[in-house]
Amino acid sequence: MTDEDNKKLTKLYKQYVQEVTKNQEMRDLLTEIIQTFDSQLYSDVQNTNNPVGFLRSKVDQLLNK
Numbered sequence: 001m002t003d004e005d006n007k008k009l010t011k012l013y014k015q016y017v018q019e020v021t022k023n024q025e026m027r028d029l030l031t032e033i034i035q036t037f038d039s040q041l042y043s044d045v046q047n048t049n050n051p052v053g054f055l056r057s058k059v060d061q062l063l064n065k
Helices: 003-040 051-063
Strands: none
16 A cells, blocks of 8 residues: 555545544434433423424434434
8 A cells, every 4th residue: 555545544534533523422412402301391392293392303213313
């Protein structure tokens, strides 16, 4: 492998690590949103026919993919 190949691989690896980190930060934020909904708006999140319950359901579905 050439020096140029090593540089390309290193660059790709750094980009991958940044993307994984960003994705984990977003998942952590979504998890915090779910926990906040559950602790602060418990009765509202039980019903998906209101905006809070609907949003909580969608965030939960996204996290469980």
